[in-house]
Amino acid sequence: MEALSSTDASRPRDVADELSLDGLFAVHYLRLVRVAWLLVRDTGRAEELVQDAFVDLHRRWSRLRTPADAAGYLHVSVVNRSRSVLRHQKVVSSSPAERVDVEKSAEDEALRVFEREQVLDALARLPGRQREVLVLRYYAQLSEAETAHVLGIGRGSVKSHGSRGIRALRTVLGGPHEG
Numbered sequence: 001m002e003a004l005s006s007t008d009a010s011r012p013r014d015v016a017d018e019l020s021l022d023g024l025f026a027v028h029y030l031r032l033v034r035v036a037w038l039l040v041r042d043t044g045r046a047e048e049l050v051q052d053a054f055v056d057l058h059r060r061w062s063r064l065r066t067p068a069d070a071a072g073y074l075h076v077s078v079v080n081r082s083r084s085v086l087r088h089q090k091v092v093s094s095s096p097a098e099r100v101d102v103e104k105s106a107e108d109e110a111l112r113v114f115e116r117e118q119v120l121d122a123l124a125r126l127p128g129r130q131r132e133v134l135v136l137r138y139y140a141q142l143s144e145a146e147t148a149h150v151l152g153i154g155r156g157s158v159k160s161h162g163s164r165g166i167r168a169l170r171t172v173l174g175g176p177h178e179g
Contacts, residue, residue, distance in 0.1 A: 021058055024070050029054075031140060032078050038135045039082035040089075041124065049085065053077035075142070075150040079132055086128065122172040130165030133158055 029050060036046035053074050064070055123131055129151070136147045137158070148155045 020067075021054070021061065021070075024057075024074065025054060028071060028074055032074060035075075035135055035140045036078050036082050038120075038123070038139055039079070039131065040085045041120065045085060049078055049081040050074075052081060072146070072149055075136070075140070075146075076152075079136070079150055083128065083132075118173060119169070122169050125172070126165050126168055129153075130161045130168065133161040134165045134169075137162055 032050045032053070033043075033046050036049045037043055040046055040049070056077060057070060057073055060073075061070075064073070123134065126134070132151060133147060136142045136150060137144070142150065144155045144158045147158045151158070153161075
Protein backbone atom coordinates (compact mmCIF):
# COMPACT_ATOMS: atom_id res chain seq x y z
CA MET A 1 0.00 0.00 0.00
CA GLU A 2 1.32 3.47 -0.87
CA ALA A 3 2.11 5.96 1.86
CA LEU A 4 -0.97 7.85 2.99
CA SER A 5 -0.84 11.53 2.10
CA SER A 6 -3.21 14.33 2.92
CA THR A 7 -4.37 14.32 -0.70
CA ASP A 8 -5.44 10.70 -0.33
CA ALA A 9 -7.84 11.66 2.43
CA SER A 10 -9.46 14.30 0.24
CA ARG A 11 -9.81 12.24 -2.92
CA PRO A 12 -13.29 11.14 -3.96
CA ARG A 13 -14.45 8.00 -2.21
CA ASP A 14 -14.82 4.95 -4.35
CA VAL A 15 -17.37 2.32 -3.35
CA ALA A 16 -14.67 -0.33 -3.75
CA ASP A 17 -12.57 1.58 -1.17
CA GLU A 18 -15.24 0.98 1.42
CA LEU A 19 -15.25 -2.78 0.87
CA SER A 20 -11.72 -3.62 2.06
CA LEU A 21 -9.78 -2.92 5.22
CA ASP A 22 -7.00 -1.26 3.21
CA GLY A 23 -9.56 0.92 1.49
CA LEU A 24 -11.21 1.87 4.77
CA PHE A 25 -7.82 2.79 6.17
CA ALA A 26 -6.98 4.98 3.17
CA VAL A 27 -10.34 6.76 3.28
CA HIS A 28 -10.95 7.14 7.03
CA TYR A 29 -7.67 6.95 8.96
CA LEU A 30 -6.68 10.62 8.97
CA ARG A 31 -10.17 11.86 9.76
CA LEU A 32 -10.56 9.34 12.59
CA VAL A 33 -7.20 10.40 14.07
CA ARG A 34 -8.34 14.01 13.97
CA VAL A 35 -11.64 13.12 15.63
CA ALA A 36 -9.81 11.19 18.34
CA TRP A 37 -7.35 14.06 18.82
CA LEU A 38 -10.17 16.54 19.26
CA LEU A 39 -11.58 14.33 21.98
CA VAL A 40 -8.37 13.34 23.82
CA ARG A 41 -5.98 16.15 22.76
CA ASP A 42 -2.96 13.86 22.40
CA THR A 43 -1.65 12.99 18.93
CA GLY A 44 0.09 9.76 19.90
CA ARG A 45 -2.88 8.55 21.90
CA ALA A 46 -5.28 9.48 19.07
CA GLU A 47 -3.22 7.46 16.59
CA GLU A 48 -3.16 4.50 18.99
CA LEU A 49 -6.93 4.64 19.46
CA VAL A 50 -7.55 4.61 15.73
CA GLN A 51 -5.01 1.86 15.11
CA ASP A 52 -6.61 -0.22 17.86
CA ALA A 53 -10.02 0.35 16.28
CA PHE A 54 -8.71 -0.93 12.93
CA VAL A 55 -7.09 -3.96 14.60
CA ASP A 56 -10.35 -4.76 16.35
CA LEU A 57 -12.28 -4.32 13.09
CA HIS A 58 -9.86 -6.73 11.39
CA ARG A 59 -10.57 -9.33 14.08
CA ARG A 60 -14.31 -8.88 13.66
CA TRP A 61 -14.37 -8.46 9.86
CA SER A 62 -16.04 -11.83 9.22
CA ARG A 63 -18.84 -10.96 11.66
CA LEU A 64 -19.86 -7.72 9.94
CA ARG A 65 -23.31 -7.94 8.38
CA THR A 66 -22.11 -5.87 5.45
CA PRO A 67 -18.78 -4.20 4.74
CA ALA A 68 -20.69 -0.91 4.57
CA ASP A 69 -21.13 -1.19 8.36
CA ALA A 70 -17.37 -0.96 8.86
CA ALA A 71 -17.04 2.86 8.72
CA GLY A 72 -19.75 3.28 11.32
CA TYR A 73 -18.14 0.60 13.47
CA LEU A 74 -14.83 2.49 13.31
CA HIS A 75 -16.44 5.78 14.38
CA VAL A 76 -18.21 4.10 17.31
CA SER A 77 -15.02 2.32 18.32
CA VAL A 78 -12.91 5.50 18.22
CA VAL A 79 -15.45 7.49 20.25
CA ASN A 80 -15.79 4.72 22.83
CA ARG A 81 -12.02 4.32 23.12
CA SER A 82 -11.68 8.11 23.51
CA ARG A 83 -14.25 8.02 26.32
CA SER A 84 -12.21 5.35 28.09
CA VAL A 85 -9.04 7.43 27.80
CA LEU A 86 -10.84 10.49 29.17
CA ARG A 87 -12.26 8.51 32.10
CA HIS A 88 -8.78 7.23 32.88
CA GLN A 89 -7.29 10.73 32.62
CA LYS A 90 -9.94 12.05 34.98
CA VAL A 91 -9.07 9.41 37.57
CA VAL A 92 -5.34 10.05 37.19
CA SER A 93 -5.70 13.83 37.36
CA SER A 94 -7.80 13.59 40.51
CA SER A 95 -4.80 12.09 42.29
CA PRO A 96 -2.67 15.03 43.55
CA ALA A 97 0.48 12.90 43.78
CA GLU A 98 0.41 12.23 40.04
CA ARG A 99 -0.74 15.63 38.75
CA VAL A 100 1.65 17.13 36.21
CA ASP A 101 1.25 20.69 34.95
CA VAL A 102 1.91 20.99 31.24
CA GLU A 103 3.70 24.14 30.11
CA LYS A 104 2.77 25.82 26.85
CA SER A 105 5.42 25.77 24.14
CA ALA A 106 6.89 28.89 22.55
CA GLU A 107 4.73 28.39 19.45
CA ASP A 108 1.61 28.99 21.53
CA GLU A 109 2.42 32.71 21.62
CA ALA A 110 0.97 33.35 18.14
CA LEU A 111 -2.51 34.83 18.20
CA ARG A 112 -3.96 32.19 15.87
CA VAL A 113 -2.66 29.42 18.09
CA PHE A 114 -3.90 31.20 21.21
CA GLU A 115 -7.41 31.53 19.80
CA ARG A 116 -7.39 27.92 18.67
CA GLU A 117 -6.32 26.83 22.14
CA GLN A 118 -9.15 28.86 23.66
CA VAL A 119 -11.67 27.07 21.47
CA LEU A 120 -10.16 23.66 22.19
CA ASP A 121 -10.04 24.37 25.92
CA ALA A 122 -13.66 25.50 25.87
CA LEU A 123 -14.56 22.36 23.92
CA ALA A 124 -12.70 20.21 26.46
CA ARG A 125 -14.73 21.75 29.33
CA LEU A 126 -18.04 20.81 27.76
CA PRO A 127 -19.85 17.76 29.08
CA GLY A 128 -18.67 14.66 27.22
CA ARG A 129 -21.80 14.11 25.15
CA GLN A 130 -21.92 17.74 23.97
CA ARG A 131 -18.23 17.62 23.04
CA GLU A 132 -18.69 14.33 21.16
CA VAL A 133 -21.69 15.66 19.23
CA LEU A 134 -19.89 18.88 18.24
CA VAL A 135 -16.73 17.03 17.15
CA LEU A 136 -18.64 14.47 15.11
CA ARG A 137 -21.08 16.98 13.58
CA TYR A 138 -18.81 19.92 12.85
CA TYR A 139 -15.35 18.45 12.54
CA ALA A 140 -15.99 14.97 11.19
CA GLN A 141 -18.97 16.39 9.29
CA LEU A 142 -21.22 13.48 10.09
CA SER A 143 -24.94 13.98 9.56
CA GLU A 144 -27.34 14.06 12.51
CA ALA A 145 -28.33 10.49 11.71
CA GLU A 146 -24.72 9.29 11.49
CA THR A 147 -23.83 11.07 14.72
CA ALA A 148 -26.85 9.54 16.44
CA HIS A 149 -25.81 6.09 15.24
CA VAL A 150 -22.17 6.49 16.34
CA LEU A 151 -23.19 7.71 19.80
CA GLY A 152 -26.15 5.37 20.19
CA ILE A 153 -28.64 8.19 20.81
CA GLY A 154 -31.63 9.66 18.96
CA ARG A 155 -31.42 12.45 16.39
CA GLY A 156 -33.33 14.72 18.76
CA SER A 157 -30.66 14.16 21.38
CA VAL A 158 -27.98 15.02 18.82
CA LYS A 159 -29.78 18.30 18.10
CA SER A 160 -30.25 19.03 21.79
CA HIS A 161 -26.66 18.25 22.82
CA GLY A 162 -25.33 20.16 19.81
CA SER A 163 -27.43 23.22 20.56
CA ARG A 164 -26.44 23.23 24.24
CA GLY A 165 -22.79 22.74 23.33
CA ILE A 166 -22.76 25.63 20.87
CA ARG A 167 -24.54 27.87 23.37
CA ALA A 168 -21.98 26.97 26.05
CA LEU A 169 -19.08 27.66 23.68
CA ARG A 170 -20.55 31.04 22.77
CA THR A 171 -20.87 31.90 26.44
CA VAL A 172 -17.30 30.88 27.26
CA LEU A 173 -15.77 32.45 24.15
CA GLY A 174 -17.91 35.63 24.24
CA GLY A 175 -19.49 35.10 20.83
CA PRO A 176 -22.91 36.34 19.67
CA HIS A 177 -25.82 34.95 21.64
CA GLU A 178 -29.12 33.96 20.11
CA GLY A 179 -32.05 35.83 21.53
